């Protein structure tokens with residue numbers, strides 16, 4: 056599957072000067088919602104990601120909202136597992152959406168649309184682990200972490216991208232006066 060072509064075709068590959076969740080700045084942004092709004096593409100991505108973990112027996116899949124909600128659903132459907140998500144708790148962490156259950160000992164796969172620092176998916180993982188879930192893997196559509204993340208379990212992505220990303224004080228786009236977009 057040519058993931059970059061899917062982002063491009065759906066208008067989800069943005070170029071400019073972007074503020075990332077982590078505070079880093081980047082000339083490239085992957086707007087996964089624009090891709091995942093297409094059910095057939097979402098399903099294809101979910102099936103491809105599920106395939107990377109087909110040897111795992113998984114009780115549920117979890118992702119951080121909002122970007123990961125659709126992804127959790129399509130991956131879970133392909134694995135025959137439940138689809139959970141965690142949402143921001145207002146205090147910098149994440150909680151499992153109310154009404155959703157984690158049984159102690161449940162094996163789970165965490166998924167994320169884009170991993171940059173991995174902090175967002177880590178918060179969803181912590182929320183599931185706090186209720187007794189056992190993490191077996193982490194999957195992403197795009198890994199732009201440049202190998203800097205370690206979840207302690209297999210981390211597999213459909214696409215690894217080497218994209219420049221800078222702390223604000225070292226950002227050349229800021230120096231050139233290119234206006235910063237918060238997307």
Ligand SMILES: O=P(O)(O)OC[C@H]1O[C@H](OP(=O)(O)OP(=O)(O)O)[C@H](O)[C@@H]1O
Nearest residue numbers: 076077120121122170171172173174175
């Ligand atoms: O690996 P990280 O450094 O945490 O960055 C990546 C995260 O940023 C985006 O979510 P964001 O919270 O911006 O928006 P969302 O609520 O639409 O998912 C994206 O969906 C990832 O969850």
Ligand SMILES: O=C(O)c1cc(=O)[nH]c(=O)[nH]1
Nearest residue numbers: 075076077084085169171
């Ligand atoms: O790091 C991020 O916040 C981020 C990068 C990216 O390419 N896409 C996205 O949704 N978030």
Ligand SMILES: [Mg+2]
Nearest residue numbers: 120121122123
């Ligand atoms: Mg997100």
